[in-house]
Amino acid sequence: METVYDVMQLLKRFGTFVYTKNRIGDLQLMEMDLMELYKGGIIESQEFQSARHILRMEEMRLEKEAKMKD
Structure with missing residues (x-):
């Protein structure tokens, strides 16, 4: 796994689709869904x-990009 x-x-394999107009919000929702899958023993730790690392790196990139625009 390498990209968002x-x-x-x-997530789609488990019936989760996240599409809003807020990209950072999408990333946060995906992380919450991942957490639930992990807590439920549906996905493995690795x-x-x-997946969580990928989402957090993308969120940091987007926040940095937004700051540069201001």
Whole structure:
């Protein structure tokens, strides 16, 4: 798993689709859904950690980009 798209595909396997007009909000919702899948024992630790890292890195990138525009 290397991209946000990969994380989206993982969530899609479990019936989770996250599409709003707020990209950072989407990333946060995806992280919450991942947490529930992990707590429920549906995904393994390595998969959870990898996906969570990807989402957090993307969120940091978007926040940094937004600050640069201001």
